[in-house]
Amino acid sequence: MFHLLLTACLAAEPATCAERLLPAPSPLTREECETGAEARAASWLATHPDLAGRGTRCAATDSLPALTLSEVVPGVLVHEGTPALPDRANRGAIANLGVVIGTDAIAVIDAGSSRAEAEALFAAIRLHSPLPIRALIVTHMHPDHSFGADLFREAGAEVLGAPKLAAGIESRAAAWLQSYPPQVGTKALLGTRPIPPDRGVAEERIDLGGATLHLRAAATAHTDNDLTVLHAESGTLFTGDLVFNGLLPTLDGSLTGWLGWLGESRPEVRRIVAGHGPAPLPWPAGAAATRGYLDRLRTDIRAAIAAGQPMSEAIRQSHPQDAARWQGYDVSHPRNASAAYAELEWE
Ligand SMILES: [Zn+2]
Known part of the structure; x- marks a missing residue:
């Protein structure tokens, strides 16, 4: 199986270049890859006006950079991201990513933080199976989960997300494209382009042939x-960032809503793949750390509000006892406390 690689450079910074993979929807022989390569590259560059091309080559699957995928149960694979805040060392590749391979087609759960990470996930998938990639399911808008989506759309996948995913990405993408490059480095994001999903889904069933996914x-x-994804045959739930381990949870929605989700009974779930940290973990034990942190955050901030403390004081004094167990605590905890105060003062 061969893949077209294009050396692309930033038009504004011609010394900053990287090889980008232009995925084909179905596997190619070397001859098929080489036929029309220049035209395919030109057509891709036309959609990336910030880049200039410097030649193409065709490479075999096993020569490409590929993420490590571990099998959770037969046909369900997971890549564990680095449980840390995005930085230049991890290049933003901090989220867990999932792949489900049926007898007819493949679905991917989260696309990674950049086109480069998505390419390495695509290459890893192709080491396992040549089947069509029918769907990319984006668990939520944050860049470490969504920024690689474009690559999978080019590979033929329909990009699915929650009904509010498109609005979330549209409202935040411009700000992220300013704030993210200084964190992970410009080169790590070369060719990366946030996109809204093709379709929003509140609930959906996807049959990949012997593997059924329930999206909710x-x-x-x-x-x-x-948006969560349940592999029905094995009871494996991809929670996205509704569950964190290792990296401190970040609150960008509703604290009471989140605790409500964590408190629901799910007899169909045997294990979870959280958004960050070791995967898989048993359910509900694997969500206990997230629940414990958020529960204490709610208790502390409610107490501060009841005592008449201003937000700055409440943030300073809220101090969950397990701070040392979390990566990213110093950056994310003050933000979480601030968001919690803004939400809870209107209870
Ligand atoms: Zn997130």
């Missing part, structure tokens, strides 16, 4: 566009 949008919790 949540009420506002981590964000207002969280």
Whole structure:
């Protein structure tokens, strides 16, 4: 199986270049890859006006950079991201990503933080299966989960997300494209372009042949566009960022809504793949740390509001006892406390 690679450089910074993979919807022989390569590259560059091309080549699947995928149960694969805040060392590749392979088609759960990460996930998938990638399911809007989506659309997948995902990405993308490059480096994001989903879904069933996925949008919790994916045959639930481990949860939706989601009974779920941290984990034990942190946050901020403390004082004094167990605590906890105060003062 061969893939077209294009060396692309930033038009404004011609020394900043990277090889980009232009995926074909179905596997190509070397001859098929080489036929029309220049035309395919030109057509792709036309949609990326910030880039200039410097030649193409065709490469075999096993020569491409590929993410590590581990099998959770037969046909369900997971890539574990680095449980840390995005930085230049991890290039933003911090989220867990999922792949479900049926007998007819493949679905991907979250696209990674950049086109480069999505390409490495695509290459890893192609080491396992040549089947068509029918769907990319984006669990929510945050860049570490959504920024690689474009690559999978080019590979032929329909991009699905919660009904409010498109509005979330549209309202935040411009700000993220300013704030994200200084965190992870410009080169890491070369060719990356946030896109809205092709379709919003509140509930949907996808049959991949011997593997059935149930998609369900949540009420506002981590964000207002969280979507979970259950692999029905094994009871494996991809929670997106409704569950964190290792990296401190970040509140960008509703604290009470999130605790409500975590408190629901789910007898069909045996294990979860959280958005961050080790995967898989048993349910509900694997969500206990997230629930414990958010519960204490609510208790502390409610107490501060009841005592008449201003927000600045409440943020300073809210101090969950397990701070040392979380990555990103110093950056994310003050933001969480501030968001919680703004939400809870109107209870
Ligand atoms: Zn998130």
